[in-house]
Amino acid sequence: xxxxxxxxxxxxxxxxxxxxxxxxxxxxxxxxxxxxxxxxxxxxxxxxxxxxxxxxxxxxxxxxxxxxxxxxxxxxxxxxxxxxxxxxxxxxxxxxxxxxxxxxxxxxxxxxxxxxxxxxxxxxxxxxxxxxxxxxxxxxxxxxxxxxxxxxxxxxxxxxxxxxxxxxxxxxxxxxxxxxxxxxxxxxxxxxxxxxxxxxxxxxxxxxxxxxxxxxxxxxxxxxxxxxxxxxxxxxxxxxxxxxxxxxxxxxxxxxxxxxxxxxxxxxxxxxxxxxxxxxxxxxxxxxxxxxxxxxxxxxxxxxxxxxxxxxxxxxxxxxxxxxxxxxxxxxxxxxxxxxxxxxxxxxxxxxxxxxxxxxxxxxxxx
Amino acid sequence: xxxxxxxxxxxxxxxxxxxxxxxxxxxxxxxxxxxxxxxxxxxxxxxxxxxxxxxxxxxxxxxxxxxxxxxxxxxxxxxxxxxxxxxxxxxxxxxxxxxxxxxxxxxxxxxxxxxxxxxxxxxxxxxxxxxxxxxxxxxxxxxxxxxxxxxxxxxxxxxxxxxxxxxxxxxxxxxxxxxxxxxxxxxxxxxxxxxxxxxxxxxxxxxx
Numbered sequence: 257x258x259x260x261x262x263x264x265x266x267x268x269x270x271x272x273x274x275x276x277x278x279x280x281x282x283x284x285x286x287x288x289x290x291x292x293x294x295x296x297x298x299x300x301x302x303x304x305x306x307x308x309x310x311x312x313x314x315x316x317x318x319x320x321x322x323x324x325x326x327x328x329x330x331x332x333x334x335x336x337x338x339x340x341x342x343x344x345x346x347x348x349x350x351x352x353x354x355x356x357x358x359x360x361x362x363x364x365x366x367x368x369x370x371x372x373x374x375x376x377x378x379x380x381x382x383x384x385x386x387x388x389x390x391x392x393x394x395x396x397x398x399x400x401x402x403x404x405x406x407x408x409x410x411x412x413x414x415x416x417x418x419x420x421x422x423x424x425x426x427x428x429x430x431x432x433x434x435x436x437x438x439x440x441x442x443x444x445x446x447x448x449x450x451x452x453x454x455x456x457x458x459x460x461x462x463x464x465x466x467x468x469x470x471x472x473x474x475x476x477x478x479x480x481x482x483x484x485x486x487x488x489x490x491x492x493x494x495x496x497x498x499x500x501x502x503x504x505x506x507x508x509x510x511x512x513x514x515x516x517x518x519x520x521x522x523x524x525x526x527x528x529x530x531x532x533x534x535x536x537x538x539x540x541x542x543x544x545x546x547x548x549x550x551x552x553x554x555x556x557x558x559x560x561x562x563x564x565x566x567x568x569x570x571x572x573x574x575x576x577x578x579x580x581x582x583x584x585x586x587x588x589x590x591x592x593x594x595x596x597x598x599x600x601x602x603x604x605x606x607x608x609x610x611x612x613x614x615x616x617x618x619x620x621x622x623x
Numbered sequence: 624x625x626x627x628x629x630x631x632x633x634x635x636x637x638x639x640x641x642x643x644x645x646x647x648x649x650x651x652x653x654x655x656x657x658x659x660x661x662x663x664x665x666x667x668x669x670x671x672x673x674x675x676x677x678x679x680x681x682x683x684x685x686x687x688x689x690x691x692x693x694x695x696x697x698x699x700x701x702x703x704x705x706x707x708x709x710x711x712x713x714x715x716x717x718x719x720x721x722x723x724x725x726x727x728x729x730x731x732x733x734x735x736x737x738x739x740x741x742x743x744x745x746x747x748x749x750x751x752x753x754x755x756x757x758x759x760x761x762x763x764x765x766x767x768x769x770x771x772x773x774x775x776x777x778x779x780x781x782x783x784x785x786x787x788x789x790x791x792x793x794x795x796x797x798x799x800x801x802x803x804x805x806x807x808x809x810x811x812x813x814x815x816x817x818x819x820x821x822x823x824x825x826x827x828x829x830x831x
Contacts, residue, residue, distance in 0.1 A: 399811050432705030432810065460707050460810070460818045504811070508705065526812045529685025530703065 268365070268558055268565060272348055274393050275367045275556060279346035282386055284369050287345040289330050295320040301329055304515050304541060309354040311361055323352040328370060328553060332542055335372050337549060342373030368535070368555030375537065375550035380486070380519065381493045383552050387523055387533055388499050390556055394565075397526035400499075401506035402490065405516040405536070407471065407483035408507070411454075414477045417444060425454065432508040434459045450474070457507040464491070464505045471505075483518070490519065515541040521554070525561070532560045574599025576613040578606070583619045591619050624667050625816050628682055628690035630675035634713045634801055638691045639670070641710070645823035667816065679704055679804060688809035689817060694799045695778060699739045704804040707821045711828045713801035717742060719794040720785050721774040722767050736766030737776040746776065746796050764788050 280286070295312045302308040310322040324330060327349050337343035346369040355362050369386065371379050384400065391398035408429070412422040421444050428437035434455040441451035456462050456470035468488065475481040487505065494503050511520045511534075518537030525532055535554020542549040575595050579588045588603060595601045595617065602608070607616065627642070629635040639652055649663040649670055662669045673681055678690040679702035689707075695717055697706065717739065727733065732753040737743045740756045747754045757772050764784055766772040778799060779785065779792060803824060805817055 397812065401811060432707065432805075432807070434707075435709045436706065460705075460805075460814075460821050506811075508807070524808045524811045526808070527685075529683065529806050529808050531807070 268562055271393065271561070271565070272365070272367055272558065275390055276346065276348055278389055278393065279369045279386065282344075282382070284344040284346040287327075287331055287347040287370075289324070289327065289347070289349065291350070292321045292323050293330055293333075295322040297329055297333060298322050298325060301515075301541070301544065303512050304329060305353075307354040307356065309361075311352050324349070325351050325353045327351060327366060327368065327555070328538070328541070331370050331372070332545055332547070332549075332551065335547070335549070337372040339373050339549065342371065342375075345370050345372070362559070365558035366555050367558065368553060370551065370553035372542070372551050373549050375552045377486075377489055377493070380537070380552060381490060381497070383535070383554065384490055384494055384503070384519075384521065385497060385499065387521060387535060387554050388494070388502055390533060390554075391502075391523045391525060394532070394561065395525045395527075398502065398523060400503050400521050400523050400533075401509050402487065402503060402519055402521040403505070403507045403509040404483050404487050404519050405511055405513050406518045407475070407480055407487065408510070409513055409517070410477055410480035410483055411474045414474075414480055415446060415450065417446075426510050426513075429454075429458055429507050430510040432458050432460070467505045467507065471507075486519065511536055513540075515544075518552070523554075523556075525564075528560060528564045530560050532557055570612070571614045572611040573602040574614045575601045576607065576611075576616045577601050577603045577619060578616065579603065579619045580605075588619055591617075624662075624664070624669055625689060625813060625820065626669045626671070626687045628678045628687035629670055629672050630678050630691060630693075631672045632675065634675065634691070634693070635672055637712050638710070638801065641712075641824060641827060642668075642820075645820075645827055647820065676700070682804050682806050685806050685808060687806070688813055689803060689805045689820070691801050692804055693801055694797070695739060695742065697802060697804070698797070699741050701741070702804075703807065705807055705810055706802050706804050707817070708803040708825055708828070710801045710803055710824065713799070715778050715780040715799045717776065717796040717799055718779045718792045719746070719774050719776055719796065720764075720767075720779065720790050720792050723789050723791050725767070725773065725793065727773070733774060734772040735774055735776055736763055736772035738763060739776055742796065743776040746794075764790060 298305060298310050305325050310325045312320055312322045315321045327347050331345060335343055348367045350363050351366050352361055352363055371383055388400050391400065424440045425437060428440055437455050438451050441454060453470045453474050457467055471484045475484040491503060491505065509520050509522050515538050516536045517539045520536030522531040523533030533554055533556045537552045539550050542551050577592050577595060592601045592603050629638055647666055647668045649661045649668060652661045652670060660669060660671050675693065676696050678692040679696060679700055681687040682690040682704050683702040693713055732755045734757060735743050735754045736757040736759050738759060740758050743756060757766065759766060763775045763777045766775055767790060768788060785791060803821055810817055
């Protein structure tokens with residue numbers, strides 16, 4: 257893939273500023289938080305986190321604290337929003353997580369937004385549209401893949417599949433593995449027709465229409481049918497709003513059902529091998545905090561992009577201005593100032609080793 | 624252009640023959656060459672041969688759009704890839720084997736020699752059996768013979784090596800076969816090309 261990968265000319269800090277401007281422009285207020293929280297917050301909600309490992313330390317009062325591995329938990333814990341008086345927030349924060357592959361802690365730049373309270377069809381489409389707009393800021397060649405945990409949950413319940421068994425089915429869905437799903441479904445004693453409909457949700461040769469058809473056929477309860485209709489509404493409304501072709505139904509996007517109860521989505525950029533955005537509806541998380549609050553949000557993972565955004569300039573500076581023994585500081589500074597009107601300038605007595613400059617000038621040569 | 628990571632060796636050769644038979648040929652693959660990347664622009668395919676355990680890494684990080692890896696490797700490393708197809712080749716099983724007269728001593732942890740520590744850990748954790756993993760990189764069968772370990776967790780194809788060394792299978796963990804895997808982002812941007820290739824391979828495997 258990298259052979260043809262698009263090289264994105266975008267500085268991460270510019271992208272962060274543009275994302276913040278996008279969310280601020282949509283009326284989301286900036287949320288600021290300290291770098292650490294009480295460790296118990298993460299311990300009690302470890303399944304919500306990408307990894308249960310957090311960097312913990314003792315506060316001066318003896319309380320066990322942790323460098324925050326997540327922002328959403330803090331927002332949900334502290335929000336005063338209600339269904340009637342909702343909050344719309346965005347954040348740009350560093351989080352500290354264990355990298356699954358390297359087994360090292362990493363500081364990760366994360367920007368995201370949360371809609372807390374009053375999440376209806378308009379709000380849901382607004383958040384999805386902002387996710388799509390976020391991806392557009394990086395590249396037009398981007399897609400948002402959307403699924404629905406509430407739908408899958410309702411279907412599994414209607415089929416009488418126990419939670420532990422449905423985890424195996426979810427694992428197959430998450431791996432996009434229709435053949436394994438058929439095997440697991442067979443082991444669970446599901447009818448062949450039901451199993452093939454479940455497999456059609458993720459089959460590599462199913463398009464959105466075929467997936468919707470399979471979803472409709474699986475939605476035999478009111479709950480599942482409502483979830484399926486919600487997906488259809490989002491797809492058609494956003495298609496009408498000009499996002500046609502960039503939003504796809506994709507049941508391989510799965511999240512923890514203990515927290516996510518509705519739509520879940522992930523954003524991809526052509527040339528970046530992993531999702532750069534993920535989010536979903538997480539009313540079950542707010543329930544765990546004793547709040548009867550609908551909630552929907554997403555985060556953009558800047559670290560995933562950092563390897564693919566072209567941030568390295570061709571030159572270390574546009575000009576290298578060399579001065580000699582006889583040149584006065586004011587003469588050197590004056591010439592450097594004149595050059596700075598047309599590019600970046602590094603002043604040096606000798607040519608620095610290993611650095612590249614578009615042009616080397618000597619004091620006295622500047623026009 | 625689809626980039627395909629193939630495992631070096633017999634399995635890779637078999638997979639290439641399959642792909643060749645459904646129209647994804649790349650004649651220079653068959654020559655005696657030290658090239659690492661083989662390309663056929665006409666059919667829009669690029670192959671590279673890598674160590675079998677590295678295939679999922681190339682696919683996960685997007686250096687390859689698709690690849691072929693054994694289920695053993697996928698379960699051991701749990702890469703973030705989509706598993707599109709069971710190719711039905713490279714069929715074998717992951718099993719627990721030990722000396723023919725082996726009896727489990729439940730008063731102490733079981734010493735398990737293996738190339739697949741994650742699979743072994745999961746297998747014994749499900750049985751609440753405490754184990755000590757001895758990670759080896761080859762000649763696993765030697766470990767119980769020299770009392771380095773009590774048992775081994777390894778791939779068993781025909782069982783000949785086990786029999787010749789007076790070892791036998793005590794427990795089957797899971798069946799193994801080669802899987803067609805794809806990078807999740809590639810599936811979203813090259814879905815048609817990947818789907819066409821996977822569809823042709825599926826037809827072929829179903830015929831067999």
